[in-house]
Amino acid sequence: MVKIQRKATKMIPELRNLSYERRLQRLELISLEQRRLRGQLIETFKYINGLNNVTLEGLFERDGNLRTRNNGQKLLLRNFKTSQAMNFFPVKIAATWNQLLENIVSAGTVNTFKNRLDKFWIMNRQYYILLTMSLTP
Secondary structure (H helix, E strand, O other), X not given: OHHHHHHHHHOOHHHOOOOHHHHHHHOOOOOHHHHHHHHHHHHHHHHHOOOOOOOOOOOOOEOOOXXXXXXXXXXXXXXXOOHHHHOOHHXXXXXXXXXXXXXXXXXXXXHHHHHHHHHHHHHOHHHHXXXXXXXXX
16 A cells, blocks of 8 residues: 555656655655554544443553653553564554643544644654654564
């Protein structure tokens, strides 16, 4: 899919000589990795707020440590030794979720969450790019 998106953005003559990241920026698009991360964060928001019709007991565990600054909905980071367990959705997304600002995770609706997340990432584009780079294997 990434190859297809790269090729498609190169088909625009004015953007052909720019890097992939610059082409996405000019077209106001996000990369597939960033889109995937956004989707995972939206699903996490739904799970935490009980908006999914799925009952997955113990999927996410809240971190009760109030001694450190956090977003008010901090998830417990679990330690695993196998790569399979480390790629399990709740394990993989917890660290990213914990880095979000309180006003984002405390949104009242899914659409408010999406809007606040997008606005934060637009205003902090470099942070967003570094975050997705650190999550890719």
